Amino acid sequence: MVEQSAAVPTDLAAAIAAIRSGPQGPEVAAVFDFATVVDGFGPLSRWTFRRDKSRITADTLLGSIRNGLTDGEYSRFLQQAMRTLAEQPEAELDELGTLLFRKKIYGHLYPEAWQLIRTHEAAGHTVVLATALTRFQVEPAAAELGIEHVLYTRMATTDGVLTGYADGKTLWRNGKADAVREFAAAHGLDISRSYVYADSIADLPLLSVVGHPVAVNPERKLGTAAAEQNWPVLTFHPRQPPRPTDYLRTVAGFAGLLAGALLGVLSKSYTRQRRKMADALMAYGTGATLGATGIRLRVSGAENARAPRPAVFLFNHQSQFDVIIVPKVLEGGVTGIGKKELTKNPIFGPLMRFVGVTFIDRANTTQAKAALAPVVQTLRGGLSIAVSPEGTRSYTPRVGPFKKGAFHIAIQAGVPVIPVVIRNAGEINWRNSMVARKGTVDVAILDPIDVGSWDANDMDDNVEAVRQLYTDTLLNWPSPDR
Numbered sequence: 001m002v003e004q005s006a007a008v009p010t011d012l013a014a015a016i017a018a019i020r021s022g023p024q025g026p027e028v029a030a031v032f033d034f035a036t037v038v039d040g041f042g043p044l045s046r047w048t049f050r051r052d053k054s055r056i057t058a059d060t061l062l063g064s065i066r067n068g069l070t071d072g073e074y075s076r077f078l079q080q081a082m083r084t085l086a087e088q089p090e091a092e093l094d095e096l097g098t099l100l101f102r103k104k105i106y107g108h109l110y111p112e113a114w115q116l117i118r119t120h121e122a123a124g125h126t127v128v129l130a131t132a133l134t135r136f137q138v139e140p141a142a143a144e145l146g147i148e149h150v151l152y153t154r155m156a157t158t159d160g161v162l163t164g165y166a167d168g169k170t171l172w173r174n175g176k177a178d179a180v181r182e183f184a185a186a187h188g189l190d191i192s193r194s195y196v197y198a199d200s201i202a203d204l205p206l207l208s209v210v211g212h213p214v215a216v217n218p219e220r221k222l223g224t225a226a227a228e229q230n231w232p233v234l235t236f237h238p239r240q241p242p243r244p245t246d247y248l249r250t251v252a253g254f255a256g257l258l259a260g261a262l263l264g265v266l267s268k269s270y271t272r273q274r275r276k277m278a279d280a281l282m283a284y285g286t287g288a289t290l291g292a293t294g295i296r297l298r299v300s301g302a303e304n305a306r307a308p309r310p311a312v313f314l315f316n317h318q319s320q321f322d323v324i325i326v327p328k329v330l331e332g333g334v335t336g337i338g339k340k341e342l343t344k345n346p347i348f349g350p351l352m353r354f355v356g357v358t359f360i361d362r363a364n365t366t367q368a369k370a371a372l373a374p375v376v377q378t379l380r381g382g383l384s385i386a387v388s389p390e391g392t393r394s395y396t397p398r399v400g401p402f403k404k405g406a407f408h409i410a411i412q413a414g415v416p417v418i419p420v421v422i423r424n425a426g427e428i429n430w431r432n433s434m435v436a437r438k439g440t441v442d443v444a445i446l447d448p449i450d451v452g453s454w455d456a457n458d459m460d461d462n463v464e465a466v467r468q469l470y471t472d473t474l475l476n477w478p479s480p481d482r
Contacts, residue, residue, distance in 0.1 A: 012112050015214070015234060016119050019195075022212070029194035030120035031180055031206070032113065034131035034138050036197040036216040037145070039108040039238035040066035057093075060084045061137050062100060065108075068200045068219035074132060074172055081134065081155075086164025090157055093136045101140035106395040107430055109141065110236040114397050116197070117145055118475055126189060130180060130206070132172040144395050151179045177205040197234075201225065239427070242435040250436045253293035254347060257324070260288030261351055275383070278355040279332035285351065286328040294438035295321070295428055297329060300478045301445035304418055305330050308448055310384040312410040312417045316399050316470050317388035318426030321436060323348055325425060326386050327355075329443050337375065337387040337406075356383075372405060379413035386420070389467075393431050397423070399470040402463050407451055416448035419466065421473045444478050 041062050064077035085093065120127050129142045130151040142150045154167035169175045184191045195212040196203070201221035207213035215226040215233045226233050264284030268276040290297065299305075305313075313334065315326050327334065335356040343349045343359055352359075358375055375385055389402035410417045423442040429435070446469060454462050 012115065012234060015232065016115065019116070019119050019123055019125075022123075023190075023193045025124045026126050027188060027190045027193070028123070028125045029128055029180075029184060029189045029191065029210075030117070030125045031128045031130050031194065031196045031210070032117065032147075033176075033196075033198040033200070033203055033206075033216075034065070034129060034133060034141075035067045035069070035199045036236065037110060037113045037117075037129065038065060038105060038141060039110060039236075041104075041108070054096075057084050057088065058096060058100060061097065061134070062104060064133060065105070065137060067217060068222075069132075069202065070200075071173075071202065074202070077133075078153075078166070078170065082164045082166070085134075085155060085162045088162050090136075090155075090160055090162060093162070094139075097136035098140045100137075101144070102395070103432075105137075105141055106144070107239055107432075109145075109396060110238065111397070111427065112234070112236040113197075114145065115475075117147065118398075118471065120195070121146070122472075122475055125195075126187065128180070128183065130171065130176055132170055132176060132202075144398065146398055149183070151176070151183060173202050174205050176203065177209055180206060181209065198222070207231070239430075242433070242437065246435050246437050249293045249438060250434065253289045253436055256288030256292040257285045257347065257351075261285035265354075274356075278335075281351065282327040282355060283332060286324045289324050290328065293436045295436060296440045297325065297443060298440055298480045299329055299443045299445065300480045301447070302329070302481050304445040304447060308416060309333060310379050310382055310413075311415050311448060312379070312406050312413075313384060313386040313420050314389050314402075314406060314417055314466070315386060315420040316422055317390050317393050318397065318422070318431060319393065319429040320348075320434065321425055321429040321441075322388070322393075322422065323352070325422060325441055325443065326420065329420070329445065330384070330386060333382075334384040334386050335378065337372070337385060339392070372409060375409050376413045379409070379415050384415075385409070389463075394426075395431055397426060397474060399467055399474070402467045404459060404463055407454075407459070407463055407466075410451050411454060414452060416450050417466070418448050419446040419469055419473075420444075421446065421470050423474060423477065442477060442480070444473050446473065 060080050117127055127147050128149040128151060129138060129147045131138050132153050134155055135152045138152055139150055151171060153170045156163045156165045156167040171179050191209060192211045194210045195214065196207050196210045197214045197216050198207055199216050199218055201219065204225060213231045215222050215231055217236055218226055218233060261281045261284065264280035265277045268280040313330060315322060337358050337360060338352060340359045340361045342352060360372065379385060387406045389406050390400040391403050394400050407417060421444040425441050428437045428439045428441060449466060
């Protein structure tokens, strides 16, 4: 007998609260249909009339990522995939899938799905991504979201080349439900206490076998079934492409950055002190940019930005706009460490050089270490450093692995590290975009961490504990300062 949910969450906050107060532990599964994680791309027909083989392949993989697929649409996708993917090396298709994720799919990820996945993860649940599609479409997204277990329709291969046929049953309707049951049995999961998130009536068999079924953006037939069964219904909002006003505000923001930077330098030029001019450049430039783009900062823990100083400020990195956000909240007395590629940016490059940013070549470990040596002296001289320990921008709010360089610098200089946790920057400015959208970015500046007593043998564990603070903060956001 499947145990049904006692309370029906009506929104995301209620759903998260129910997960936190519900059954905990790895024997509970949280199964997400791919359509509840990624907003779709549109009808298959718009992707199929191409002549180039690689473009046809890409269009077939993208065009079949849809919400509320019907039986007929899935059948057409499967037939198209069998014809198009036949005789193609699976290694090349894996590479294409990764490319499509980085160029297209990442911008269609639902922010609400990320929050639910992290909440289930914090509850110790076994998170599973399930789909009737192929691994080439879903595994890159699963990897970025940190989902280890992925169930998908397998394609048969011979010597690493696709044959054009499915390998066993497709994960459609009962096939997906059966695959989840088999996975649960193999991993000792209690399906009666588990969760499923799905959007299509085709997933009714799957939703019916768990204790906590949730309809997400349900198409009409599933919406009716969910109402009859008193299942929770959640609405996820797709990320919107830039509007004309966003482009105009972005242009105004860049103009404001340059004008504000120039005004800041001129306002302190009488001092003939580069540091004062650099601080004024950042204060005036960042303020003008945020004002022109309509971006508001909401800060908690602001007192930690001012003391202790100097310090190594560590920020999670999703957006090119982080170079505006971080200097603004830290209010001067800070320079940074950036990747060498930023020197080629016609706007940020010169400005970052003026404020004393140290640029490193991540491709050359020896040169990178040598470039960081003077940073210790910078800290000992009283100037703080801001750096992203992830090393590169992430495609989702997930906090990536931390590099240890910034921690070694702090230990050598005898200064604390101070976590700066940024939320929503990736929404106002997507990873691969220069366009800024109007909105609010939350910043939490956490308490200083004394790294002076860290044992070198425990470095990996200590760094991971700091990284976990970011994940915990993103899930349990502190109240902003008044």
